Amino acid sequence: MGxxxxxxxxxGVLAIIITIMxxxxxxxxxxxxxxxxxxxxVFLSYVLSFVYVGIYWNNHHHMLHATHSVSGPVLWANxxxxxxxxxxxxxxxxxxxxxxAATPTAVYGIVLLMAAxxxxxxxxxxxxxxxxxxxxxxxxxxxxxxxxxxxLYLLAIASTFWSPWLAQGIYVVVALMWLVPDRRIERVLVxxxx
Amino acid sequence: MGxxxxxxxxxGVLAIIITIMxxxxxxxxxxxxxxxxxxxxVFLSYVLSFVYVGIYWNNHHHMLHATHSVSGPVLWANxxxxxxxxxxxxxxxxxxxxxxAATPTAVYGIVLLMAAxxxxxxxxxxxxxxxxxxxxxxxxxxxxxxxxxxxLYLLAIASTFWSPWLAQGIYVVVALMWLVPDRRIERVLVxxxx
Amino acid sequence: MGxxxxxxxxxGVLAIIITIMxxxxxxxxxxxxxxxxxxxxVFLSYVLSFVYVGIYWNNHHHMLHATHSVSGPVLWANxxxxxxxxxxxxxxxxxxxxxxAATPTAVYGIVLLMAAxxxxxxxxxxxxxxxxxxxxxxxxxxxxxxxxxxxLYLLAIASTFWSPWLAQGIYVVVALMWLVPDRRIERVLVxxxx
Amino acid sequence: MGxxxxxxxxxGVLAIIITIMxxxxxxxxxxxxxxxxxxxxVFLSYVLSFVYVGIYWNNHHHMLHATHSVSGPVLWANxxxxxxxxxxxxxxxxxxxxxxAATPTAVYGIVLLMAAxxxxxxxxxxxxxxxxxxxxxxxxxxxxxxxxxxxLYLLAIASTFWSPWLAQGIYVVVALMWLVPDRRIERVLVxxxx
Numbered sequence: 185m186g187x188x189x190x191x192x193x194x195x196g197v198l199a200i201i202i203t204i205m206x207x208x209x210x211x212x213x214x215x216x217x218x219x220x221x222x223x224x225x226v227f228l229s230y231v232l233s234f235v236y237v238g239i240y241w242n243n244h245h246h247m248l249h250a251t252h253s254v255s256g257p258v259l260w261a262n263x264x265x266x267x268x269x270x271x272x273x274x275x276x277x278x279x280x281x282x283x284x285a286a287t288p289t290a291v292y293g294i295v296l297l298m299a300a301x302x303x304x305x306x307x308x309x310x311x312x313x314x315x316x317x318x319x320x321x322x323x324x325x326x327x328x329x330x331x332x333x334x335x336l337y338l339l340a341i342a343s344t345f346w347s348p349w350l351a352q353g354i355y356v357v358v359a360l361m362w363l364v365p366d367r368r369i370e371r372v373l374v375x376x377x378x
Numbered sequence: 379m380g381x382x383x384x385x386x387x388x389x390g391v392l393a394i395i396i397t398i399m400x401x402x403x404x405x406x407x408x409x410x411x412x413x414x415x416x417x418x419x420v421f422l423s424y425v426l427s428f429v430y431v432g433i434y435w436n437n438h439h440h441m442l443h444a445t446h447s448v449s450g451p452v453l454w455a456n457x458x459x460x461x462x463x464x465x466x467x468x469x470x471x472x473x474x475x476x477x478x479a480a481t482p483t484a485v486y487g488i489v490l491l492m493a494a495x496x497x498x499x500x501x502x503x504x505x506x507x508x509x510x511x512x513x514x515x516x517x518x519x520x521x522x523x524x525x526x527x528x529x530l531y532l533l534a535i536a537s538t539f540w541s542p543w544l545a546q547g548i549y550v551v552v553a554l555m556w557l558v559p560d561r562r563i564e565r566v567l568v569x570x571x572x
Numbered sequence: 573m574g575x576x577x578x579x580x581x582x583x584g585v586l587a588i589i590i591t592i593m594x595x596x597x598x599x600x601x602x603x604x605x606x607x608x609x610x611x612x613x614v615f616l617s618y619v620l621s622f623v624y625v626g627i628y629w630n631n632h633h634h635m636l637h638a639t640h641s642v643s644g645p646v647l648w649a650n651x652x653x654x655x656x657x658x659x660x661x662x663x664x665x666x667x668x669x670x671x672x673a674a675t676p677t678a679v680y681g682i683v684l685l686m687a688a689x690x691x692x693x694x695x696x697x698x699x700x701x702x703x704x705x706x707x708x709x710x711x712x713x714x715x716x717x718x719x720x721x722x723x724l725y726l727l728a729i730a731s732t733f734w735s736p737w738l739a740q741g742i743y744v745v746v747a748l749m750w751l752v753p754d755r756r757i758e759r760v761l762v763x764x765x766x
Numbered sequence: 767m768g769x770x771x772x773x774x775x776x777x778g779v780l781a782i783i784i785t786i787m788x789x790x791x792x793x794x795x796x797x798x799x800x801x802x803x804x805x806x807x808v809f810l811s812y813v814l815s816f817v818y819v820g821i822y823w824n825n826h827h828h829m830l831h832a833t834h835s836v837s838g839p840v841l842w843a844n845x846x847x848x849x850x851x852x853x854x855x856x857x858x859x860x861x862x863x864x865x866x867a868a869t870p871t872a873v874y875g876i877v878l879l880m881a882a883x884x885x886x887x888x889x890x891x892x893x894x895x896x897x898x899x900x901x902x903x904x905x906x907x908x909x910x911x912x913x914x915x916x917x918l919y920l921l922a923i924a925s926t927f928w929s930p931w932l933a934q935g936i937y938v939v940v941a942l943m944w945l946v947p948d949r950r951i952e953r954v955l956v957x958x959x960x
């Protein structure tokens with residue numbers, strides 16, 4: 185089974201998720217700059233989620249680049265990841281429209297956590313079908329980022345009881361941590377070809 | 379005629395159907411967890427339909443993998459399938475927003491039934507254009523799943539007069555029946571190559 | 573310039589147009605079958621437009637299959653066609669929500685007419701860039717369907733002053749006329765390869 | 767890293783942006799032609815943005831055609847461009863619904879300016895990864911259009927204090943300036959192959 189359609193379908197879903205999120209930026213009634221002020225938290229919430237979807241697209245791109253064929257469990261693990269990502273527009277809008285209130289911030293974190301777990305499951309499904317000596321297995325290595333992220337999301341979810349802003353800070357830190365491009369896969373690919 | 383564009387177009391429509399369904403999860407006004415409670419049936423309805431669209435995408439993927447070229451009737455049979463699938467967001471939302479009431483549950487089943495018939499027609503159109511000795515023909519075999527599903531949908535539609543929950547149970551059972559990946563096509567392909 | 577991205581972009585826009593049209597089927601408040609009755613004209617309007625978008629996708633598919641490379645004017649002629657097709661959801665909804673009233677029916681026809689002209693312009697742009705001896709030029713031949721359709725649309729638009737149902741009848745006839753798959757291109761391709 | 771998925775993802779996002787913009791053409795309640803009159807500014811605003819998205823798609827198409835491989839910074843520069851383009855539906859709707867009032871017109875220009883800067887950054891990222899002797903570097907040359915556009919946008923934003931219609935005029939002029947297809951890349955490609 186080729187991976188072309190899996191990539192195309194995932195690209196489609198991710199592209200639509202990004203653009204559906206922007207629909208929450210509802211057109212204001214006034215025509216002054218003041219009319220935009222209530223949209224600021226919605227906008228910031230959009231920016232955060234845009235970066236997260238960008239990171240997922242980017243890493244998904246790299247991960248499948250290191251994959252040769254696609255098995256049944258991989259197809260379903262991928263759909264499972266897309267399911268959690270499809271909830272981003274909902275949690276982004278709920279958090280943004282309520283100026284980063286505690287509960288919506290926690291629920292946002294829960295969906296981030298579930299997406300991280302789903303991504304990890306997809307990675308395991310690919311490694312299982314490609315074999316222990318696969319490019320992906322070698323590239324992932326200790327995978328400290330993949331292990332640290334869920335813990336940080338849990339910390340953020342817990343911190344909303346005390347301060348939702350601390351949770352936001354953690355979400356931003358995790359995003360920045362991943363924004364640094366994941367060169368592991370590229371490095372292993374180059375080494376093998378060399 | 380190549381099958382690339384047929385796959386791309388179908389992927390696009392399916393990706394949008396999935397993400398349009400999630401728009402029915404309307405952002406609640408409150409900021410407490412209680413505000414999410416009325417969304418539970420909408421969410422469950424979304425999960426069920428997400429799995430169904432996933433199954434269709436998965437089987438469509440496998441079916442076209444075993445197809446070599448695409449004729450006029452196949453193009454239209456595929457559009458016919460997409461038409462019924464495009465009604466999923468409507469029936470999913472109607473059923474979810476009314477907490478699985480009898481009539482919306484029956485209408486949900488009717489659209490499932492029509493999609494199943496459309497899928498079967500597409501399969502027949504492909505076999506007709508590929509020939510009796512085609513990979514797909516051999517792979518499909520007795521096709522008990524494809525024959526049992528419409529009967530089960532009919533049973534579910536009828537059961538809504540008595541208990542809509544029984545209908546939901548049947549919808550879940552049919553989904554689980556298909557979730558088991560359809561290895562028939564893979565098996566036939568492997569055998570031919572061997 | 574390759575035609576791959578032109579096809580992918582057009583597929584994306586057409587897939588979204590189809591699924592945006594279905595959003596006009598607004599979820600009713602009641603849970604009885606009666607609640608669906610007011611949706612019947614909206615549904616019929618959707619079916620008509622779905623078939624038209626399907627025809628455009630189908631013919632676009634065939635036309636680009638017979639095209640080798642894509643020039644600047646072709647890119648813009650294609651965007652021009654997509655522009656008119658992008659107005660389908662608007663005219664479909666306006667016509668459906670007003671039970672096929674005269675003016676919305678006429679405006680629906682105007683957009684059909686503009687799309688037909690845009691399609692013809694795209695065809696001319698491709699022939700101009702491929703040359704007079706191109707597959708497309710030979711395949712199109714006298715192009716009676718392409719010439720009859722705009723005239724029939726004009727007739728339908730005019731007839732709305734007298735009877736909007738006559739206009740609907742003409743729209744259905746033109747759709748049926750095109751539903752018969754356009755085998756001209758396939759035939760010429762087969763002949764050349766033979 | 768191949769460029770296929772970058773193109774596919776960008777096509778998906780651009781296709782959705784275009785079709786989301788058309789959703790702002792809200793179906794009127796009346797059934798007379800008069801009911802369409804209030805939609806005229808919304809429609810004109812849509813046409814302008816459609817042309818701009820078309821130009822971006824067109825130039826993006828050409829730019830990636832002249833690109834061989836895609837690095838991490840290029841992926842993120844591309845997402846950054848898509849971010850600003852994703853704000854087009856919002857600014858288009860705000861401007862159109864308020865009949866081209868001064869502030870919405872200025873904000874429309876700011877998003878155009880940011881998209882132009884993002885496009886330039888993407889171009890620089892590609893040149894940096896492809897090398898100084900790359901096709902793109904040679905093709906872009908002095909890039910007077912790329913340098914003039916941001917200045918014209920700035921002028922338009924400033925002019926909204928005096929006359930929003932002057933700003934609209936400038937937006938139209940810049941669009942026309944780019945509508946002339948960018949043959950630089952095609953010319954360099956042809957020369958190299960020759």
